[in-house]
Amino acid sequence: MSEHNKRHKGRGSVNNIDGRFNEFQRTEVDDGWFHSEVSPLSTEVSEETPRKIISRNQSPDLPFQQTINPYRGCEHGCIYCYARPTHAYLGLSPGLDFETKLTVKPNAADLLRHELMAKNYQCSILSLGANTDPYQPIERDHKITRQIFKVMLEFSHPVNIVTKSSMIERDIDILKQLAEKQLVHVQLSITTLDKTLARKLEPRASSPQRRLQTISTLKGNGIPVSVLIAPVIPVLTDTELEAIIDASAKAGASNIDYIFVRLPREVSPLFNDWLHSHYPDKAEHVMNRIKDSRNGKTNDPRFGFRLEGQGFYADMIKKRFNVAVKKYPKNQSSLVLRTDLFHKPSKQMDLF
Structure with missing residues (x-):
């Protein structure tokens, strides 16, 4: 790795590689002028006003076809x-730009209400967190995710949430009301239980121990919560698989699943540089095992x-997972969210 690639405190990527659509691709060369001290990178937030907020997919790998992303980029x-x-796609780098140059969609809740009121809208589960975390740090100030949940409650619309943040506890008041109607499911994503490793892998996400506490808190408030071990990384985190399952089950997770690491497009060189x-002593081993799978x-x-990979190594991970979760049969219940309660509020309600 070039000396030009330096660690910025509180940031994941060690560089800012060009995106694949850039006209020119730059190559960093160490000329001896760079030193280990680098200035902290601040977070820049801009606004956009999209015409639509619901995105749709036809992936057979996913249990939902509709998603909402209140933000672009993720500060975690x-x-x-x-x-x-x-x-x-924004002309920005998938590296440091992705976690420092963020975009918010302040009209997201209004757009959602408009799209749900459409005559041809057919209710199916909406998922938040499929692309970027709806509870990343800037949500604390912008509260767009909370506004979206208010709309969900207004329409009695089912929602699935994937997050690495304990900030979700802030919205327990709304989530409890959704849970009473069987309209919400929360997935806490856990990658490792090692605080030191977590701070390097996912620097601005809640600590693993804090996430386990959030699982217990949500369960205690009657909100269905499961754990997604994501991603399982060969050599770095795969040895923790059974320990994460055990800790998640004891915290109260209703279901546990996993995703094997995948490194699409620019993520591959970014991850390799990070390793x-x-x-550095594990980098080649990690990358080879990923390629094997x-x-x-x-x-x-x-x-x-x-999602699971293939080959001997991926099969071994799958077998270990299946053996480990069998120890907790009570924690493998599946939840079916209701779609039959969906309704469009009377326009007269807008007067109040």
């Missing part, structure tokens, strides 16, 4: 995040393979 800075390449910066590459986008 998870180095392995598969959503990083989306920043290239050589933080764990991704058909010789670092990403295999084919449906049926992209």
Whole structure:
């Protein structure tokens, strides 16, 4: 790794590589002028006003076809995040730009209400957190996710939430009302129980121990919560698989699942640089094991393979997972969210 690639405190990526749509691709060369001290990077937030807020997919790998992303980019800075390449569409880097140059959608709740009121709208589960975390730090000030949940409650619309943040506890008052109607499911994503490793992998996300506490808090308030071990990273985190399952079950997770690491597009070189910066002695081993499980590459986008991988190593992870979760049969219940309660509020209600 070049000396030009330096660690910025509180940030995941060690560089700011060009996006694939850039006209020119730059190569960093160490000329001896760079030193280890680098200035902290501040978070820049801009606004956009999209015409629509609901995105749709036809992926057979996912249990939902509709998603909402209140933000572009994610301040959590998870180095392995598969959503990083989306920043290239903005002409920004999937590296440090992804976690420092963020976009908010202040009209998201109004757009959602408008789209749900459409005559041809058919209710199906909406998912938040499929691309960037709805509870990343800037949500504390903008509260867009909370506004969206108010609309969900107004329409009795089912919602699935994926997050790494304990900030979700702030909205327990709304989530409890959704849970009473069987309209909400929360997935807490946990990658590792090692605080030191977590701070490097996902620098601005809640600590693993804090997330476990959030699981207990949500369960105690009658809000269905499960755990997604994501991603499982060979050599770095795979040895913790059973420990994470055990801790999650004891915290009260109603269901536990996992996703094997995948490194699409620019995420692959970003992750490789991160490895050589933080764990140079393990870097080659980690990357080789990922390729062993991704058909010789670092990403295999084919449906049926992209979430679990394939090959001996991926099969071993799957078998270990299946054996471990069998110890907790009470924690493997599935939740079916209701869609039959969906209704469009009377326009007269807008007067109040």
